[in-house]
Amino acid sequence: MTQRPGNQLFDAYFTARDMREVFCDQGRVQAMLDFEAALARAEARVGLIPLSAVAPIAAACDAGLYDFAALGEAIATAGNSAIPLVKALGKQIASSDAEAERYVHLGATSQDVMDSGLVLQLRQALALIEDQLAQLADSLATQAQRFATTPLAGRTWLQHATPVTLGMKIAGWLGAVTRSRQRLQQLKPRLLVLQFGGASGTLAALGAQALPIAEALAEELQLTLPEQPWHTQRDRIVEFGAVLGLIAGSLGKFGRDISLLMQTEAAEVFEPAAPGKGGSSTMPHKRNPVGAAVLIGAATRVPGLVSTLFSAMPQEHERSLGLWHAEWETLPEICCLVSGSLQQARLLADGLEVDAARMARNLELTQGLVLAEAVSIVLAQRVGRDTAHHLLEQCCKRAVAEQRHLRAVLADEPQVTAELSGAELDDLLNPAHYLGQAQVWVERAVAEHNALTV
Numbered sequence: 001m002t003q004r005p006g007n008q009l010f011d012a013y014f015t016a017r018d019m020r021e022v023f024c025d026q027g028r029v030q031a032m033l034d035f036e037a038a039l040a041r042a043e044a045r046v047g048l049i050p051l052s053a054v055a056p057i058a059a060a061c062d063a064g065l066y067d068f069a070a071l072g073e074a075i076a077t078a079g080n081s082a083i084p085l086v087k088a089l090g091k092q093i094a095s096s097d098a099e100a101e102r103y104v105h106l107g108a109t110s111q112d113v114m115d116s117g118l119v120l121q122l123r124q125a126l127a128l129i130e131d132q133l134a135q136l137a138d139s140l141a142t143q144a145q146r147f148a149t150t151p152l153a154g155r156t157w158l159q160h161a162t163p164v165t166l167g168m169k170i171a172g173w174l175g176a177v178t179r180s181r182q183r184l185q186q187l188k189p190r191l192l193v194l195q196f197g198g199a200s201g202t203l204a205a206l207g208a209q210a211l212p213i214a215e216a217l218a219e220e221l222q223l224t225l226p227e228q229p230w231h232t233q234r235d236r237i238v239e240f241g242a243v244l245g246l247i248a249g250s251l252g253k254f255g256r257d258i259s260l261l262m263q264t265e266a267a268e269v270f271e272p273a274a275p276g277k278g279g280s281s282t283m284p285h286k287r288n289p290v291g292a293a294v295l296i297g298a299a300t301r302v303p304g305l306v307s308t309l310f311s312a313m314p315q316e317h318e319r320s321l322g323l324w325h326a327e328w329e330t331l332p333e334i335c336c337l338v339s340g341s342l343q344q345a346r347l348l349a350d351g352l353e354v355d356a357a358r359m360a361r362n363l364e365l366t367q368g369l370v371l372a373e374a375v376s377i378v379l380a381q382r383v384g385r386d387t388a389h390h391l392l393e394q395c396c397k398r399a400v401a402e403q404r405h406l407r408a409v410l411a412d413e414p415q416v417t418a419e420l421s422g423a424e425l426d427d428l429l430n431p432a433h434y435l436g437q438a439q440v441w442v443e444r445a446v447a448e449h450n451a452l453t454v
Helices: 017-022 025-045 051-060 068-078 082-094 110-146 166-191 204-221 235-262 290-311 323-327 330-350 356-363 369-383 385-402 406-411 422-428 438-453
Strands: 151-156 159-165
Touching (some): 017 025, 017 110, 025 051, 025 068, 025 082, 025 110, 025 204, 068 082, 110 235, 110 330, 159 356, 235 290, 235 330, 290 323
8 A cells, every 4th residue: 555655643633634734735835826826916917917927827826736745855955945836837837838937926035935825824724723712612611601510629739629610610721712712813913914025025126016016915815915024023923823832731721630630539520432532552441531632742842832933033134044944844833733632622622521429529538628718717707817727727637637527526626616506517518608709700701702702
């Protein structure tokens, strides 16, 4: 069986297929060719080139006509992908219309082709990511409301703290997704812009027609014409990479929480089950958090890639040596990793398996200690804060030493029973009665999500 070269074993696990297609060789080449076709149309619109040249140029701007392997070999000598592609494009045009070949790539430079082509790819990538985020947010909003009042142990420093609700925890994940969606909306006007500067940014080769051509080219590509070329001002794409880094980190938090809740000792929330999912090559009983692993893996890998983008920002003068090159595979890989993480996150959110009974049992592991604060707060209003805190601290120590429930220890303490009745103690030591604003946080997170969705 013939196999294509490349690293494909892990793609289905770490990357969404649609995103990989955006940044595959075909996608990269087609985006650059789309720039060349649009440039020809723009220059014909302002009368720089004859209208008759547009059709032959546009017909040759089909990535399927080109040998990617040959282009790859040529890039090693040329130093970028646009130089050999433009040469190949010229030959392709000349084979059918020698006159039209004279007008291809007129006034543009390699970085115009590559950067504007990249922006066209990023527009596709952004649309995919926004769609994935919206679907994930819908799912999280549904689950947050479903479990808004389901108590489980809050955990601080990996130890049981006071009770929270599963819905509140999910609402936290939802809020992070919502903020990332807002950030992406805000950066769009800065990201989706044309790069067109010619040899060193002045468009001198186009003379007085430069600005009209730039305006027409931006219209053809449905991009905004920025205030000036940005060939060595990389903040636009670094901002996008940084927001993707935030998304990866937020999804990593989601994955980390799920993996911890799936631990045998907790066993409260699980990834959705599927045949063959999460198994072990040697232990038949295992159910590993394989989806969470993708989220955590991406959150671990993406920051290093984002740092590469930041490191590449101090680019020399009007064309960078090496720093620009460092971006070429970095940003696409970030997009691919984030898309794969979002794909797995959606699967997790859609199919969360929740064991509410186990959550209730786990809340009792400390035999009432997680609600010591609730008793202390009420008692402080009657005997003073310091006295109440010291008294509860001693009762907690006694409960641990004697392996008794805090309720029983408190019932034996005269200073407590003098102030609190048995019914009051029962109420204070009920986890469902000490959830504070958990349900309100869910409602607010869902409302923020709904406001963005409308």
